[in-house]
Amino acid sequence: MELATQVGATLLVFCSGRAKAAEVLGLAAEVPGLSATVVDLSAGYHGMLFDGLATSAVRGPAPSDLGDLSTKRNLGLLAGAAAGWRSMLFLDDDIRDIRPRLVLTPLDAPVEAKPRCL
Numbered sequence: 001m002e003l004a005t006q007v008g009a010t011l012l013v014f015c016s017g018r019a020k021a022a023e024v025l026g027l028a029a030e031v032p033g034l035s036a037t038v039v040d041l042s043a044g045y046h047g048m049l050f051d052g053l054a055t056s057a058v059r060g061p062a063p064s065d066l067g068d069l070s071t072k073r074n075l076g077l078l079a080g081a082a083a084g085w086r087s088m089l090f091l092d093d094d095i096r097d098i099r100p101r102l103v104l105t106p107l108d109a110p111v112e113a114k115p116r117c118l
Contacts, residue, residue, distance in 0.1 A: 003103065011034060013037070014039050014075060016042075076088060
């Protein structure tokens with residue numbers, strides 16, 4: 001949530017499983033300046049719209065329990081297209097400590113190599 005505020009992005013959260021939309025809304029309300037939309041995805045939504053999309057099929061080796069990841073991704077892509085967003089960043093709730101500079105740096109920007117000790 002802090003990352004979205006730091007980079008001036010809108011946060012779109014899809015809640016399923018143990019994640020409860022009311023709890024996420026409460027957390028979002030505590031972050032000053034955060035623009036967030038929280039969507040409660042109940043158990044009955046899974047796959048209802050996107051089963052036929054090629055992006056719903058997992059290709060190659062993958063963890064056996066991806067849950068509803070492809071459905072959330074497809075919902076996010078649909079919402080982003082409808083909102084006219086030019087870029088999006090998808091993060092799961094266990095991803096932490098991402099620096100705003102990494103999010104704001106274009107993908108084609110040169111990466112500065114730094115020496116390191118092994």
